[in-house]
Amino acid sequence: MDTAEILKKVRQIEIKTGKLVSETFAGEYQSVFKGLGMEFSEVREYVPGDDIRDIDWNVTAKFSKPFIKKYSEERELTVMVVCDISGSQFFGSQSQFKNDASAELAAAFAFSALKNGDKTGLLLFTDQTELYIPPRKGKNHILRIIRELIAYKPQSKKTNITHAIDEVNKLLKRRSIIILISDFQDDNFQKSLKLAKLKHDIIPVVISDKMEKTIEPANILMQMENLEDASSTFLADFSNPAFIKEYFNQNNAWKEKTEKLFSKAGIDFINISTDEEIYKPIMKFFKKREHIRTR
Numbered sequence: 490m491d492t493a494e495i496l497k498k499v500r501q502i503e504i505k506t507g508k509l510v511s512e513t514f515a516g517e518y519q520s521v522f523k524g525l526g527m528e529f530s531e532v533r534e535y536v537p538g539d540d541i542r543d544i545d546w547n548v549t550a551k552f553s554k555p556f557i558k559k560y561s562e563e564r565e566l567t568v569m570v571v572c573d574i575s576g577s578q579f580f581g582s583q584s585q586f587k588n589d590a591s592a593e594l595a596a597a598f599a600f601s602a603l604k605n606g607d608k609t610g611l612l613l614f615t616d617q618t619e620l621y622i623p624p625r626k627g628k629n630h631i632l633r634i635i636r637e638l639i640a641y642k643p644q645s646k647k648t649n650i651t652h653a654i655d656e657v658n659k660l661l662k663r664r665s666i667i668i669l670i671s672d673f674q675d676d677n678f679q680k681s682l683k684l685a686k687l688k689h690d691i692i693p694v695v696i697s698d699k700m701e702k703t704i705e706p707a708n709i710l711m712q713m714e715n716l717e718d719a720s721s722t723f724l725a726d727f728s729n730p731a732f733i734k735e736y737f738n739q740n741n742a743w744k745e746k747t748e749k750l751f752s753k754a755g756i757d758f759i760n761i762s763t764d765e766e767i768y769k770p771i772m773k774f775f776k777k778r779e780h781i782r783t784r
Contacts, residue, residue: 490639495636495639496636498639499636502592502593502635502639503632503635505593506597510597510604514771514775515604515605517601517779518598518601521775522566522666532545533557534557539557540557545557545558565606565607566666567607567663567666568607568609569610569611569666570610570668571612571653571654572591572613572638572671573591573650573670574588574613574614574641575646576646576647577672578591578671578696587672587697587698588638589639589763590696590767591694594696594759594761595634595670596631596634596638597767597771598666609631610622610623611634612653612657612660613641614650614653615643615644615647616648617649618652618653619643621660622634622637624665648674650673650675650678650681651677651678651681654669655681658681658684658689661688666690666692667689667690667692669691669694671693671695671696673695683754686754692758693751693756693758694758694761695748695758695760695761696762696763697744697761697762698762699762699763699764701740702740757777759773759774
């Protein structure tokens with residue numbers, strides 16, 4: 490992809506997501522994430538009805554009566570887009586690859602943050618940190634993030650989600666919103682995910698392709714390659730119902746395992762697909778968050 494094509498694609502995403510943000514997402518974003526960032530303000534004496542989790546035990550012990558910590562809302566939030574750019578992200582059976590859909594979704598959150606005066610950063614990863622852009626404000630900064638999401642050429646093809654989560658935990662000193670985008674073709678990242686949840690609002694975005702969910706039987710026999718390991722290939726017989734059934738059983742089992750992991754950790758997640766608009770999944774997420782906040 491040459492420079493002109495990259496700039497054209499960035500502009501297309503800017504126009505499309507910018508319109509959605511102006512009309513809908515920015516307001517939903519503010520409603521859902523308002524009050525997320527809290528900082529310590531002072532202590533005061535405990536009164537009946539206060540949340541006992543806010544008790545400052547050191548001050549309480551010193552004065553022999555209970556005191557609680559008071560917090561004030563930070564005016565500024567940080568959104569960190571943490572995006573998988575391993576080999577499997579450069580797959581797509583429809584009009585776009587997974588990484589194209591990732592860029593569009595990231596842009597929706599980034600422009601929402603911009604409109605609400607918040608900062609956005611980017612961390613691209615494979616089995617290593619490929620690129621880190623510190624959180625900042627400004628339209629040009631957001632456009633750079635989108636450009637890197639589209640055009641960055643990774644050094645590795647493998648995936649290590651644990652590394653990505655641990656790295657962003659080290660980089661972010663204050664509570665932030667982490668948009669973790671991947672197809673989650675990895676394992677053993679549960680511990681890191683739970684630790685990140687204690688400090689941040691981490692939102693996994695599970696990206697998939699239509700071919701991973703459904704395919705019509707056809708008289709096609711092809712050699713398929715693992716995009717994260719070129720030495721791993723297999724013969725795919727799409728005319729064989731037994732092969733198709735096993736293919737989708739494996740994909741569905743992995744999807745269910747991943748979603749169960751998120752649910753068990755009490756983490757909201759978003760599902761997006763290369764053959765669908767990102768609008769509905771994001772709005773579904775916002776509505777779910779609003780329902781939880783107002784209960």
